[in-house]
Amino acid sequence: MQEITLIRPEHFAEVHTIEELCFSEPWSERSLGLLCEGENFGIAALVDGRVAAYGGMTCVLDEGSVTNIATHPDFRRRGLASAVLSAMLCEAEKRGIENIFLEVRASNDAARDMYLKAGFCELGVRRGFYRHPTEDAIQMAYRKN
Numbered sequence: 712m713q714e715i716t717l718i719r720p721e722h723f724a725e726v727h728t729i730e731e732l733c734f735s736e737p738w739s740e741r742s743l744g745l746l747c748e749g750e751n752f753g754i755a756a757l758v759d760g761r762v763a764a765y766g767g768m769t770c771v772l773d774e775g776s777v778t779n780i781a782t783h784p785d786f787r788r789r790g791l792a793s794a795v796l797s798a799m800l801c802e803a804e805k806r807g808i809e810n811i812f813l814e815v816r817a818s819n820d821a822a823r824d825m826y827l828k829a830g831f832c833e834l835g836v837r838r839g840f841y842r843h844p845t846e847d848a849i850q851m852a853y854r855k856n
């Protein structure tokens with residue numbers, strides 16, 4: 712059974728496991744607490760009650776910034792990240808967030824394609840933005856309409 716829900720502290724351990732599987736510089740369980748602070752939020756896709764994909768957004772006034780989106784390697788290509796992203800855009804709209812930004816590794820064709828399909832556009836390149844390995848970021852933006 713699949714469910715889309717706001718991330719709560721009890722999800723942090725499973726989210727952290729996915730972080731470690733997906734990123735060279737994973738967020739610690741403690742840093743994930745940021746997603747439950749202030750106006751920030753995270754969305755998780757649960758499969759049979761366990762986190763299979765998630766995404767986070769930090770929010771200041773009417774601006775949102777996507778932190779990470781990732782799907783556990785065992786659950787990829789099933790539409791889970793798209794479902795998480797779509798739920799994040801809905802939640803942002805409910806919270807009055809009008810402009811959403813993100814950075815993505817230039818070589819990450821899968822994620823770039825996913826964001827373009829969700830309605831993001833590419834704004835430009837931030838040279839040497841990432842470490843481990845060093846790589847440029849593509850900055851993307853989403854504006855409703």
Ligand SMILES: CC(C)(COP(=O)(O)OP(=O)(O)OC[C@H]1O[C@@H](n2cnc3c(N)ncnc32)[C@H](O)[C@@H]1OP(=O)(O)O)[C@@H](O)C(=O)NCCC(=O)NCCS
Nearest residue numbers: 733779780781782787788789790791792793821822824825
């Ligand atoms: C990128 C990522 C989040 C996609 O997760 P997913 O749940 O498999 O994605 P979905 O099934 O919802 O696919 C959404 C779209 O992304 C693109 N996509 C996803 N995986 C892809 C792949 N291996 N190759 C090419 N395009 C891909 C496609 O456009 C896909 O749409 P489609 O199914 O209509 O072709 C996942 O591969 C991942 O966790 N990667 C590691 C972490 C990461 O790079 N996160 C993004 C940077 S913040």
